[in-house]
Amino acid sequence: MTRSELARLARTVRRLHPLQIATRVPHLAVARALSFMPGAAAPTPIERFPAPPRALVDLAQAERSRGAKRLAHLPPGRLRDYEEAYGLALGADAAPVDVSAWQRRVALEPYPASVRARRLAVAMRCGGPGRAVGMASELARACRAVLLQPELHLMANHLLENGIALAAAGAVTRGPEARAWSRAGTAILSWQLPEQFLPDGGHFERSATYHLALTYGLLELIELTMATGASVPELWRDTARRACAWLSQVRAPDATYPLLNDAALDAAPSLDDVLRLGRALGLAAPAAERPPDGIVHLRDTGWVLFRLGHDMLVFDAGPEGARYQPGHVHADALTFELWIHGARTVADYGVSSYANDEARRTCRATRVHNTVELGEQDSSEVWSAFRVGRPANAEVHEVIDRTGIDGGADGAGADGRVLIATASHDGYAFMSGHPIHRRRITLRPRRLTVEDTLERSATPRSAPLSAPLSALSRLRVADNEVRGLVVRGGAGSRVSRDVWFPEHGAPREALVYQQAGRLEQRLEMNWELTWEAGPGPGGRPER
Known part of the structure; x- marks a missing residue:
């Protein structure tokens, strides 16, 4: 090694629970010895309910x-x-x-x-x-x-x-x-x-x-x-x-x-x-026809949910799984998914494998998620099939739910609503200049804006900055028909065909939009998605 x-x-x-360490050897010993288990003298079943x-x-x-x-x-x-x-x-x-x-x-x-x-x-x-x-x-x-x-x-x-x-x-x-x-x-x-x-x-x-x-x-x-x-x-x-x-x-x-x-x-x-x-069982609320528009911030989970009509966005801006059991963590800090007219449009890569193989490494890597990869590194140090070394720590800084006013700074119409969330993560802070990634997501009727800022510190007491770091921002768009969908990125943006996995190991086609940049001290990267109004309940057009 x-x-x-x-x-x-x-x-x-160092992130493990003490019991996970103390019981590993005894568990393995029992598991290796346990090749047979009798079913005789079973407890009496209750036959009538x-x-x-x-x-x-x-x-x-x-x-x-x-x-x-x-x-x-x-x-x-x-x-x-x-x-x-x-x-x-x-x-x-x-x-x-x-x-x-x-x-x-x-x-x-x-x-x-x-x-x-x-x-x-x-x-x-x-x-x-x-x-x-x-x-x-x-x-x-x-x-x-x-x-x-x-x-x-x-x-x-x-x-x-x-x-x-x-x-x-x-x-x-x-x-x-x-x-x-x-x-x-x-x-x-x-x-x-x-x-x-x-x-x-x-x-x-x-x-x-x-x-x-x-x-x-x-x-x-x-x-x-x-x-x-x-x-x-x-x-x-x-x-x-x-x-x-x-x-x-x-x-x-x-x-x-x-x-x-x-x-x-x-x-x-x-x-x-x-x-x-x-x-x-009386433990869940009656089904609602449709949740109300607005923002739900699941603070403990670390997810921010936007809803506008039949559009929904989920912004992942919180802790990377359970501290001592991060086996299902992906290196996806500040990623998001977007539904337009009720269809998943900007999609997570999903799960292609649980084996310790290249497919597993790919599905956990930053490069396949809807976020920014810096210096060809993962935002969390994922390795093997279910291991994490250094995790990214993400934090939500603000959420804003604002009703648009004609001519206002947010550019929404009189009937518009503007939903905003800003967050950051430190998953790249181990690199030269301790880079921090900040992301601001703004959802308006028929428009999404994603603004990324990456910054490195250069103070008299810090070590000199290394060479510029390559940055790649990506969006994975599911291969479905959204009326009038247009994706705009920065200069040099390109699109390629790839896949996503809504079910385990079952790929579907996707388009991956990518834009590149170089981080010296500060770098800004942006995406804008626009789409046309779609059918609402009963076939009525959404506004």
Whole structure:
């Protein structure tokens, strides 16, 4: 290992939670020894429940379809092995499924075992008398595997999934072992729910996919607990309410969600389906026809949301994931996505791979995101498949929601509205002159302006500035038809064909607009997008 690699490793390790370090070797030892798990003497399943809510049944059935579709295009590898062991094919009716994947060693790893345990618990609750008995032994195998090796070496969404699974399994079974599952799961939830769900309702890894998956799991657990007549801890309810409110806020006009930080549209349940289950349990607000225009600043998540009619923008200007678990972080400080007339137009690159390969390195790199790359470096020091050494620290400086006045400085018409956010990040501060990237985004009716400023300091006490640094600003435009869309950049701007990944490893065509500059002491780069009015609700034109 080279000196620079050792330094990078040190920067990575110093961010870890002490438990992640202390439990790594014991976890590996147990994982290597665990090649068989008995399902005998399983706890007695509860065979009769009240009729399940329609939303619970429909979502479990939808998960069966989603899982089958996703497996059809996932390439061979560890991720596919995991998902084959999830048990999504069980649905709500416990239909006969191919369980051969459940017999592999990978099925006893705690994450796939946790997902499978939760799917089994829901199928046992919804499948009717007689179905539960046949699944009890597999539920016991899965829960015993989780209980022996909770993912303290990883923590974050993995550990919370462990807790939800154990508590869900304990809710649908009886006996001493079932009570042990329930107590262990409840203890993990009491510890991790306040840790992982932020005050604004977002999950601390700041990925809509993982937020959705965990919110779905928590809602299922609450319903299973209610079905047995047991009391539901207020912590579970409060967390679910805030998590559902966050989902309502980030819901895009096309009913999807931002693709930031390893989010993929096929990797989690439908956002609307999860909210429908939340409403059935009294934990989500009634569906609104359309959120009001204006700005929502999710301060803890670090996202600024703009809405004007059927246009929406998501500006990522906050922390890079969870401090001690940045595995899903991309080097994308100050990136954004834009929906025009309800269609995702400026798109995140998405996720092309979870393997430690070139595709994974590409999808995490600054060069594929809608932001500025400086000196051919990443804004956060992403490496391997899920590692981060030096993170970028972003901060929002101001958000302004202003109603335009004819002839005003903002140039909006009398019926116009101007939404502005300004932020900066220090991800390049390790370079000569400690460069800082500042970005100001302004959304008006039918117009978006992006203004970037990069500055290096040169004081008498600082070291002399090195040679000018190359700067590249990029926008990735999804290959869809937006009426009258025009993208303008600085001198020398060019456009090329590339791809984006709305679903994991499934590319679609995109256009990448790029402009180059050289940073000596100060550099300004700008984009302007304009478009024509599009159809509104009922086919009426938007103003």
